[in-house]
Amino acid sequence: MKKLTADGQKRGKRMQQLPFHLMLIPGLLVVLIYNYAPMFGLVMAFQDFRPARGFFRSEWVGLKHFERFFQYPGIEKIVFNTVYIAVFKLILGLVVPVLFALFLHMIKNKLLSGFIQTVTCLPYFLSWVILGGIFVNILSPSNGVVNQIIQLFGGEPLYFLGDNSLFPWTMIITDVWKNFGYGSIIYLAAMSNIDPELYDAAKVDGAGKIKQIFHVTLPGILPMVFVMGVLSLGGILNAGFDQIFNLYNPQVYESGDILDTFIYRLGIDNAQYSFSAAVGLMKSLIGLVMILIGYKLADKYGDYRVF
Amino acid sequence: MKRMYKNISLFSVINGTVLLLLALSCLLPILNVLAISFSDRGAVASGKVGFWPVDFTLAAYEYVLKDVAFFKSMLVSFARILVGPVLNLLLTILCAYPLSKPDSRFRARKIYVWIFYFTTLFGGGMIPTYIIVSKTGLIDSFWSMILPGAVPVGYVIMMMNFFRNLPRELEEAAWVDGATQWQILWKIYIPLSKASIATISLFCLINHWNSWFDGMLYFNNTEGQPMATYLHNLVVNTSLDAMKSTDFETLQQLSQLSTQTTQAAQLFLAMLPILVIYPFMRKYFAQGVVMGSVKG
Incomplete structure (x- = not known):
């Protein structure tokens, strides 16, 4: 020394x-x-x-602006919308990529699995402005493709972006759709790191395809799933500004107005700078606490550190 | 034995088909936009266009390319992806290199890392940031889209973790030969990190191409806004028009009047650069994910 x-x-x-x-x-x-x-x-x-x-x-x-926030008419609805959309995005955004990776991993044809992976990652790289434009088109109740198909099967056209009962789930599903392909890459990488001898041992023990998934593949990627899960906790109040701001309209404020869009309208449209900053500060603080909890859990149980 | 083989192959067929359909769900919306942009307006309005153009025409593209505002916004976007990613990359490398040194070699390292890292955990938010951007005189300026996000901290940490995993011996050998830190960075570290640098450049490029919010927030008028912001204005206005009435007939009329085909053409042109570089990115984006998860 x-x-x-x-x-x-x-x-x-x-x-x-x-x-x-x-x-x-x-x-x-x-x-x-x-x-x-x-x-x-x-x-x-x-x-x-x-x-x-x-x-x-x-x-x-x-604390005037903070007090005002809690008395603001309709604020419970905005907080509820935010948490509702964000939580379902977090859960499905974790489960769907894992399931997709599990099934994609079982495709032995490299050309086919490569094609599927390439195509499903593409939406991740397109912005919500472009995807917003696309969804306004294909979800249009009058001439959108989706409603054409629904009508073909004898259904009534659905107002995906204008109906309060449909809007939140339209946001959740299109967001999961955008990100699942790219999100699965990390699990596929984890799967390729699993020792092939484990599969051979399982086969010797008479485990079929399904058993191999439950006893080899899933345990192999579980630490990664855990880490990704706790790291996403920080997004508990991020319902997706980019997406919702490009797709919402006054008709669906009741179900689609979230904290971030509220902060934007307060600050930019209504010029209530201090009130807007106060709401933003509360949101950031809660986010900070959640991220720190997530990192703590990832470090303690998942053996993961950012740096 | 034979029966089991059959079962497995049946499963593979179903699995392959379902996943292929899922993949198509990612491709078909793009094909739909492409088909609409090449179709006749009337055919689009009556809902005849699926994934293949009906009454093929280039009218929408002719119209779009004559649209001066759109063309100008496109130039802004191209300027942005030339300047923005270069600055991102320069600052990422300059920050990541010293931060990759061991604490014993660079005593202030920990403090610097935390200064950078904390910005990913907490921020001032939209309004305070707007005020600072405005105080630094960037409102209505091209640089409002470049400077505030010039240090992509996430990529700095990625690059730092990558540098830390390079063999230390190379660097030590260079000292003995009397190389300066700048020379070591330029002649040893950068050539060894070409793949990581390519990954980060491509991600920065796509981020700059896709960013629309800064272009909307920091500009008082549409002059100088990038294409993504131009499209945002367009999309929000058309969807607002369509949503203002729930009455089905009015809607039908509106969509006939609206320029759905030209909008589709603009959306497709905005996607085109990403679609073009996407095949080249394929080998890099997996690395981007894996690199981000490398432990220090």
């Missing part, structure tokens, strides 16, 4: 740390200005912020 430090001091001049600091300066500046300054700017949640007066001279009002 002593020898190492001595070596380090000898080489000290060349190993100095100044270049490391220099390399970090540009990135650090960007992060301080555009990530940390806005965090400081959250003081506006405790003010009646006026742009002309800035953060330093706006009037302090304590």
Whole structure:
């Protein structure tokens, strides 16, 4: 140990740390200005912020905006919508990719499984603006393909984006559809790391395909499923702004208005900057707590660290 | 024995068919848009168009390519994917390299890592960020879409984890030869990380191409907005028009009047760059996922 430090001091001049600091300066500046300054700017949640007066001279009002949030008419509905959509997205967003990976893993034809994987990953890379445009088209009650098919089987056209009983699940299903292919990659990678001898041993013990799944494949990927599950906890209040903002309309506010769209409308459409920032602060704090819980669980039981 | 073989193959056939249908569900919406964009307006409005054009015409594309606003937004988007990812990559590498050093070699490392990492856990939110962007004079500026997100912290951590797994001996040998840290980064680390750099570049490129919210938030008028924002305005307006009435007949009329075919053409043009680079990405995106999960 002593020898190492001595070596380090000898080489000290060349190993100095100044270049490391220099390399970090540009990135650090960007992060301080555009990530940390806005965090400081959250003081506006405790003010009646006026742009002309800035953060330093706006009037302090304590917790007024937070109190207002809890008394805001219809706020329970918005919180409910947010949690409802987010929770089902989290659950199905975990289960569907795992199931898909399990079944895809059983396809032995490499060409076929490669094709399926390539195609199912594609929607992940398309934005909700483009997919929103596509869904408005194909879900249209008058001439959309989906309703054409429903009518072909004698059903009534469904108003997927305009009916409050259908809108939340339209959001959940299209979101799961967008992400399941890409989400399955990590499980497929975990499956390819399973020792083939385990399968051979299972076969010797007389285990069929189904038994092999339950006794070899599933236990092999379970740690990864656990880690992905707890890491997604931070998204408990993220119902998907990009998606809903591109697909909702006043007719489905009752079932589709979520915290993020509410924050946007307050801040941008109604210019209630402080109130909007206060709601955003509460949402971020809950998200932060959930992420930390998730990381703690992933570290303790899943042996996973981010860095 | 023979019977068991038969069972397995029946299962494989069903499994393959179901998964293939699932795959088609990802492809058909795109084909539908493509078919609509090449079809006659009337045929689209009456709901005749499925996955193949009806009464093939290029009218929608002719119309779209003459649309100056759309064309301008396309130029903005191309400028954005030239400038944005380059800056992302430069800052990612410059940050990831020092952060990949062991604590003993770079004493302040832990503090820096936490400064960067904390931004992924907590943020100021939309309004405070808007105010800072505005105070730094970026409203209505091209740079409002480049600077605020110039350091993609998630990719910095990915790159950092990758650098940490490179053999230390290479670097030590270079010191002995008297190389500076800048030379080690440029001549040893970067050439060894080509695949990771390619992965991150492609992800940054797609993120920049797809981003629409900053283009909407930080611009007071449509001049200077990227194509994704242009399309957002378009999609929201058409869907709003269609949703304002529940009356079926009015809807039918509206969709006949609306420019569904031109919108489809614009959507397809917006997808095209992603569809073009997508086949080349295939070998990288798996790496992107796996790289993100590498432990330090």
